[in-house]
Amino acid sequence: MTQQNNQIVAIVGGAVAGSEAVYQFTERGVRCVAIEQNDLPYGKIEDGLPKWHAKQRKKEMAQIDTRIGHELVDFLPNTQIGKDLTVEELLTMGFSAVLMANGAWKDRTFPVKEIAKYEGDGFYYQNPFVYWYNHNEQPTYTGEQIVVEDNAVVVGGGLASIDVVKILQVELVSKVLKDRGIEISTIDLEHKGIPAALEEFNLTWDDLELEGAYLLYRRNVRNMPLASIPADATPEKDQKIRDTRAKILKKAQDKYFFRFKDQTQPIGIIEEEGSLVGLRMIENDLVNNKAISKEGTEYDLYSSMVISSIGSIPEPIEGIPMEWSTYDIKNEETGEVNGLDNVFGVGNAITGKGNIRVSRIHAREVAVYVADNRLPESGVDVDSVRTKVHSLQEKAGYKGDYPSWVQAKARE
Ligand SMILES: Cc1cc2nc3c(=O)[nH]c(=O)nc-3n(C[C@H](O)[C@H](O)[C@H](O)COP(=O)(O)OP(=O)(O)OC[C@H]3O[C@@H](n4cnc5c(N)ncnc54)[C@H](O)[C@@H]3O)c2cc1C
Incomplete structure (x- = not known):
């Protein structure tokens, strides 16, 4: 032995x-x-x-x-x-x-290479972004500070990307309330949900006059890997899990008021006077659950910051x-x-x-x-x-x- x-x-x-x-x-x-x-x-x-x-x-x-x-x-x-x-x-x-x-x-590389020059200055990968959120209030934190602005965009689709868009929303609302003399931590906002937390101060989302963060996903909501489908799932089970995925997203949107668009992906960046101001996007068709870009559907999406949450390796x-x-x-x-x-x-x-x-x-x-x-x-x-x-x-x-x-x- x-x-x-x-x-x-x-x-x-x-x-x-x-x-x-x-x-x-x-x-x-x-x-x-x-x-x-x-x-x-x-x-x-x-x-x-x-x-x-x-x-x-x-x-x-x-x-x-x-x-x-x-x-x-x-x-x-x-x-x-x-x-x-x-x-x-x-x-x-x-x-x-x-x-x-x-x-x-290692965050997977964002599909639009030109964005790299804005990393840390309007463009962030998920791993450093979440690290900043978890640590920035600690006295020992010496890293860069990220200022969350309204109308940020998250490119992603998995569970972690929902956390990223939630971080943006609770940071934003906490900051806007602070400007109005109301102190509430991002942790309390996450636990209560934004509508319930605002109600305590007799406020509604509309009162804040915010656009909110925007989550973008290349396939459709029922393909989002928010709940996994076993390899041996029956067609009924498969459909049920896909329904659950849509429900998970809807519940998160109801509680944190972020926007969502599926079947779309970035194909370029928009720059103005040396700053990143948005993404050039295209819409996708779904063919056998694969995202295929539709020629002629390109559009500009202006945003305050871009976060890539497309997976880690x-x-x-x-x-x-x-x-x-x-x-x-x-x-x-x-x-x-x-x-x-x-x-x-x-x-x-x-x-x-x-x-x-x-x-x-x-x-x-x-x-x-x-x-x-x-x-x-x-x-x-x-x-x-x-x-x-x-x-x-x-x-x-x-x-x-x-x-x-x-x-x-x-x-x-
Ligand atoms: C935003 C977000 C939300 C999440 N939410 C959930 C959730 O709700 N539920 C859930 O189950 N999971 C969640 N996860 C995932 C989960 O946290 C991780 O999958 C899990 O903790 C990974 O554990 P691990 O030990 O495999 O890897 P890690 O936790 O990454 O551990 C790797 C360790 O190796 C060390 N290391 C790396 N490289 C080296 C090196 N070269 N030399 C020496 N040391 C090294 C690292 O410092 C680290 O301590 C989430 C992840 C993220 C980012």
């Missing part, structure tokens, strides 16, 4: 997927090193899931802390694989296996083979990366689904598979690996006491 006390596994990324993998290994008596690029290992729980999900964020962070704080885990913060430590250096440290649990942090890391825009793996079940010895991908980096549960289950299945089948029978030199890890921890300013570290670094 494979020895467990002479194994040590590296896990890159300490969030939902990484901490689940850590848990599965430590439950089996296997040592882990959780390598995290940030000071704290919460990933999209802290930087993606909007801050109004306070209870869920707290619960997930507490679970991550329990797992990463386990006595069989060495935490290595502030260490980005591919930058602070190369893949080659990582793979030659002597680990029994390496699991890449590094999520999907894993960051390319030198030394990790890619296939198109994702890591090159043998199959999703094992997450095994082609061309590398005992390297596996887990969670959002592999599933492509922005979903906590899906990340967790995938990490669990791969970690159990690796623990049961792929650890080298003769074991590895755990002490030698840990000596190298300790010197990296020193470089990262980490002294080895996880609870004290978390307490010192906690932002919320």
Whole structure:
């Protein structure tokens, strides 16, 4: 039987997927090193899931802390694989296996390339935008400030794009109310919904004289990936889920008053005096659920800012083979990366689904598979690996006491 006390596994990324993998290994008596690029290992729980999900964020962070704080885990913060430590250096440290649990942090490139010059100045990608929303009021925040204006446009369609358009709406309404001497947080606005919150101040949406944000989707509402359709769904079930998608969108619109247009996509940008002032759009037909642009339907859509929320993919890391825009793996079940010895991908980096549960289950299945089948029978030199890890921890300013570290670094 494979020895467990002479194994040590590296896990890159300490969030939902990484901490689940850590848990599965430590439950089996296997040592882990959780390598995290940030000071704290919460990933999209802290930087993606909007801050109004306070209870869920707290619960997930507490679970991550329990797992990463386990006595069989060495935490290595502030260490980005591919930058602070190369893949080659990582793979030659002597680990029994390496699991890449590094999520999907690269926004898919916006289809209109010329917009790139306005990034941070009227054009924003979803990941930095949500990061700004979650962190900008914290005293430690040093990033750029984004000013939300009326009539912003979100190009997207998934659940995260609904959160983005909600952020725009609650930020906008909170700002407009503040100008009228009314203080209400964006979190309260999200919980109550805009009409109910306004009613408390004897106001209506019309009183605010706002256009509101605009969500644009290239296919139609019934194709929006707001609820997933199982591969074996009957035609009736398929229709029911598509109805549910339309209902989810309608409910969000009723509660947050954003506008929505489907079957349309950007084909250009509109610039005036060196500023981005809108998007050149075209309407789409749907042919076999595919969006096909209709010639002659081009139109101009003026807007104050543009946010791209068209999905995230894993960051390319030198030394990790890619296939198109994702890591090159043998199959999703094992997450095994082609061309590398005992390297596996887990969670959002592999599933492509922005979903906590899906990340967790995938990490669990791969970690159990690796623990049961792929650890080298003769074991590895755990002490030698840990000596190298300790010197990296020193470089990262980490002294080895996880609870004290978390307490010192906690932002919320
Ligand atoms: C706006 C928004 C709303 C969402 N809402 C929901 C929701 O309601 N329900 C739901 O289930 N899901 C939701 N999600 C998705 C969910 O948050 C994520 O899918 C999930 O948390 C991903 O977990 P993960 O561990 O796979 O990846 P991540 O959380 O991305 O973790 C990856 C970790 O790896 C680290 N890392 C990355 N690269 C490196 C590197 N090179 N070296 C070292 N460390 C690295 C990162 O810092 C991070 O800690 C939402 C996401 C967004 C953006």
